[in-house]
Amino acid sequence: MNAQDLLSRYAANHTNFAEASLNGINLTGADLIGINLSQAYLQNATLTMAYLNRANLSQAHLNRANLSGINLSQANLIRANLRDADLHGAILQGADLRGADLTLALLIDANLIDADLRNADLGGANLMGACLRGANLREENRKYTANLRGANLHKADLRGANLTGADLARVDLRGADLSEAMLRGADLSGADLSGANLKGAFLTEAILVQARLRKANLVNAKLERANMKEADLAIALLKGAVLPDAILERANLSEADLTDAQLSRCDLQRANLRRANLKGAYLTDAYLARADLSNADLSNASLVRAELSSATLFGTVLHGAMMPDGSIHE
Amino acid sequence: MPSSFDAAISALAHDENLTRVKKLLIYACKSVWESEPYRLEYFDLRSLVMELLQLAPSQQQLRTRLDTFVRTLSKADEYTLIAELIYTHLQPLCAATAPAVVSTQQAIYQTLASQLLQEPEQVRIKKLIYCACTHVWENNPEALSQMNLADLLEHLHQQNLAPQTLSDTLSGVVQSLNRQAQYIPIAQRVEAVLLPLYQPEAAEQTHVLTGATSNFTEPAPSSSDTQLNAPVGSPLPRPLPLPPPPPPPPRPPTHLLRQAKPLDLANLMDVRLDVMKYSNPLRTKALLFAVVYRPLGSDFRTWLVLRDHTLDVLLQQVFQSFQSYGALEANLGRVANSLADPEIYTQAAGAVLQALKLYYPEEGRSPAPGDSDSTTREGPNRYDLTLPKEYH
Numbered sequence: 235m236n237a238q239d240l241l242s243r244y245a246a247n248h249t250n251f252a253e254a255s256l257n258g259i260n261l262t263g264a265d266l267i268g269i270n271l272s273q274a275y276l277q278n279a280t281l282t283m284a285y286l287n288r289a290n291l292s293q294a295h296l297n298r299a300n301l302s303g304i305n306l307s308q309a310n311l312i313r314a315n316l317r318d319a320d321l322h323g324a325i326l327q328g329a330d331l332r333g334a335d336l337t338l339a340l341l342i343d344a345n346l347i348d349a350d351l352r353n354a355d356l357g358g359a360n361l362m363g364a365c366l367r368g369a370n371l372r373e374e375n376r377k378y379t380a381n382l383r384g385a386n387l388h389k390a391d392l393r394g395a396n397l398t399g400a401d402l403a404r405v406d407l408r409g410a411d412l413s414e415a416m417l418r419g420a421d422l423s424g425a426d427l428s429g430a431n432l433k434g435a436f437l438t439e440a441i442l443v444q445a446r447l448r449k450a451n452l453v454n455a456k457l458e459r460a461n462m463k464e465a466d467l468a469i470a471l472l473k474g475a476v477l478p479d480a481i482l483e484r485a486n487l488s489e490a491d492l493t494d495a496q497l498s499r500c501d502l503q504r505a506n507l508r509r510a511n512l513k514g515a516y517l518t519d520a521y522l523a524r525a526d527l528s529n530a531d532l533s534n535a536s537l538v539r540a541e542l543s544s545a546t547l548f549g550t551v552l553h554g555a556m557m558p559d560g561s562i563h564e
Numbered sequence: 565m566p567s568s569f570d571a572a573i574s575a576l577a578h579d580e581n582l583t584r585v586k587k588l589l590i591y592a593c594k595s596v597w598e599s600e601p602y603r604l605e606y607f608d609l610r611s612l613v614m615e616l617l618q619l620a621p622s623q624q625q626l627r628t629r630l631d632t633f634v635r636t637l638s639k640a641d642e643y644t645l646i647a648e649l650i651y652t653h654l655q656p657l658c659a660a661t662a663p664a665v666v667s668t669q670q671a672i673y674q675t676l677a678s679q680l681l682q683e684p685e686q687v688r689i690k691k692l693i694y695c696a697c698t699h700v701w702e703n704n705p706e707a708l709s710q711m712n713l714a715d716l717l718e719h720l721h722q723q724n725l726a727p728q729t730l731s732d733t734l735s736g737v738v739q740s741l742n743r744q745a746q747y748i749p750i751a752q753r754v755e756a757v758l759l760p761l762y763q764p765e766a767a768e769q770t771h772v773l774t775g776a777t778s779n780f781t782e783p784a785p786s787s788s789d790t791q792l793n794a795p796v797g798s799p800l801p802r803p804l805p806l807p808p809p810p811p812p813p814p815r816p817p818t819h820l821l822r823q824a825k826p827l828d829l830a831n832l833m834d835v836r837l838d839v840m841k842y843s844n845p846l847r848t849k850a851l852l853f854a855v856v857y858r859p860l861g862s863d864f865r866t867w868l869v870l871r872d873h874t875l876d877v878l879l880q881q882v883f884q885s886f887q888s889y890g891a892l893e894a895n896l897g898r899v900a901n902s903l904a905d906p907e908i909y910t911q912a913a914g915a916v917l918q919a920l921k922l923y924y925p926e927e928g929r930s931p932a933p934g935d936s937d938s939t940t941r942e943g944p945n946r947y948d949l950t951l952p953k954e955y956h
Binding site for chain 2: 343365
C-alpha cells in the first residue's frame with residue numbers, strides 16, 4: 235500500500251491498518267489521528283510532523299523511522315520497536331511506552347511529560363533537553379524495570395519523575411533537573427550528575443558508587459542508606475540533606491556544604507572532607523577512620539560516639555561541637 | 565598534486581560569484597563591508613580563507629559564523645547562497661570538532677577573544693575596550709584592525725581586577741558616547757564574556773540573563789567628541805540618514821509596573837516546560853532558529869541543523885536578542901508570518917511569548933511602530949543583538 239492509498243482510505247473513515255506493510259512510506263505532515271497501526275511494518279518510514287495523537291502503534295515496527303516533530307500524544311506504543319528512531323522534538327506527552335524498545339533513539343528536546351516508560355529500554359538513547367516531567371519509569375519487579383544505561387540526559391527535565399529502581403548506570407545527567415524526583419533504589423553508578431539539580435530528591439538506598447556529583451544541588455535530598463562509595467561530591471550543596479547510614483567511603487566531599495546535614499552512622503572512612511562546611515551537622519556514631527577533616531568547619535556539629543581517633547583534624551574548627559565523649563569543645 | 569586547500573581556493577576563484585564571495589569573506593573576517601571593486605583587489609582570497617578558518621576552525625563554528633554575518637545583511641537571501649557556496653568548499657578543510665581549549669593564561673584571553681570574534685559587532689567591541697583601557701576613542705579602521713582583541717581583553721582585565729570596577733569602567737565609557745543605546749549591549753556582552761575570569765565557579769552555578777533594559781543611568785548630554793559615525797572615505801557603509809529618535813514618552817512611575825523576574829538556569833527549565841506543553845518542540849525550534857539565524861525552508865531535510873541547537877539555548881538566545889517584550893512580540897510575529905504555514909508558526913510564537921512574558925519588565929504603554937527598541941540603523945540591516953556565550 236502506498237501513501238496515497240492509505241490517506242484516501244483514512245479519509246473515508248477506514249482507520250484499521252493493523253499489521254499493514256508500510257516500510258519506507260512517506261507520510262510527512264499527515265493527519266492520522268486515532269489510526270490503528272498495531273504491529274504494522276513502518277521501518278524507515280517518514281512520519282515527520284504527522285499527527286498520530288491517540289494512535290494505536292502497539293508492537294509496531296518503527297525502527298529507524300523518521301518521526302521528528304511527530305505528535306504521538308496519548309498514543310499506545312506498548313512494546314513498539316523504536317530502535318534508532320528519530321524522535322527529535324516529538325510530542326509523546328501521556329504516551330504509553332511500556333516495554334517499548336527505544337535503544338539508541340534520538341529524543342532531543344522531546345516532550346515525554348507524564349509518559350509511561352515502565353520496562354522501556356532507553357539504553358544509549360539521546361534525551362538531551364528532553365522533558366520527562368512526571369514520567370513513570372518505576373521498577374515494578376526485577377524483571378520489569380526501565381533501562382537507561384548510558385543514555386544521554388544532559389539538561390533533561392526529570393522533575394517529579396518516578397525512577398524508582400531504574401537502571402541509570404553511567405547516564406549523562408549533567409545539568410539535569412531531578413528536583414523532587416523519586417530515585418529510590420535507582421542505580422546511578424558512574425552516572426554524571428555534575429551540576430544537576432537534586433533538590434529534595436528521594437535517593438533512599440540509591441547506588442551512587444563513583445557517581446560524579448560535583449557542584450550538584452542536593453539541598454534537603456533524602457539519601458538514607460545510599461551507597462556513595464568513591465563518589466565525587468566536591469563543592470556539592472548538601473545543606474539539610476538527610477543521609478543516615480549512608481556509605482561515603484573514600485568519597486570526595488571537599489568544600490561541600492553539609493550545613494545541618496544528617497550524617498548519623500555514616501561510613502566516612504577515608505573520605506575527603508577538606509574545607510567542608512559541616513556547621514551544625516549530625517555525625518552521631520559516624521565512622522571517620524582516616525577521614526581528612528583538615529580545615530573543615532564543624533562548629534556546633536554533633537560528633538557523639540563518632541570514631542575520630544585516626545581522622546585528620548588539622549585546622550579543623552570545632553567551636554561548640556559535641557565531641558565523641560559527650561563534652562562540648564569550646 | 566594540488567592539496568585540498570588549493571582545490572578549495574581554486575574552486576572559489578573560478579566561481580562566477582567570486583566578487584560576492586570575497587565581499588562576504590571580508591565581512592565575516594573583519595566585520596567590514598567592502599564594496600569598492602578596486603579595494604576588493606587588495607584582498608587576497610587565499611589569506612581571507614586562512615583567516616576565516618582561524619576564526620572558525622570547526623565545521624560548526626564556520627557554519628555559525630557565516631550564518632550570523634549573513635543575517636545582518638540587507639540582501640540576506642542572495643548572500644545565504646554565497647554562504648552555502650563558501651561553506652561547501654571550505655567544510656572539508658575544517659576540523660570535525662572544535663579544537664580543545666589550552667589552559668595557559670594567554671590562551672584564556674585568546675579563547676575569550678575568539679568568542680567575541682564570532683560577533684558582527686567586533687569593530688565596536690574593539691573601540692569600546694580600547695577606549696576603556698586608554699581613554700582614547702579610535703575610529704580609524706586600519707588602526708582597529710591592527711589591534712589584537714586578546715591583548716585588549718588582557719589589558720582591560722588587568723586594569724579592572726574587580727568585577728564591579730569592570731562594570732563601572734565600561735559604563736563610564738558608554739555614558740560618554742553619543743550613541744549610548746547601541747553600546748550598552750556591547751558593554752554587556754564584553755562583561756558577560758569576561759565573567760569567567762572573575763568568578764570561575766559562580767559563573768557555572770547560576771547565570772542571570774538580562775534581556776530587560778540595562779542598569780545604566782539615563783543618558784547625560786555628551787560634551788566629548790566621541791562620535792560613532794564612520795569617518796568619510798572609510799569602507800564602513802554610510803549610515804542611513806535618519807532623524808533623531810523622538811524623546812521617550814513619559815512612563816508611569818516604575819514602582820507601579822511589574823518588575824522582570826530574573827531568568828536563571830532553574831527558570832529556564834520552567835520556560836522550556838511551558839513552551840513544550842503548548843507547542844510542537846520541533847516547530848518552535850525552527851521558528852526560534854529563524855529569528856536568531858535564518859529561516860530553514862520547507863524541506864525538512866534541511867532541519868537536521870536543529871539537532872545542534874537545543875531548545876533551551878535557542879530560547880535563551882531569543883530572550884537576549886530583544887530588550888523588551890514588545891520587540892520580542894513584534895519580531896516573533898513578523899518571522900512567523902514570513903514562514904510557510906504561518907498559522908502553525910504563530911501558534912508556536914504564542915507559546916514562546918507566554919513563557920517569556922514574566923522575564924521582561926511590564927511596559928508603561930504598548931510600543932508604537934518604529935519605536936526606539938531597534939535603535940537607529942547604521943550599516944547593514946540589523947537590530948542590536950547580544951549573542952550569549954554557550955552555557956554548558
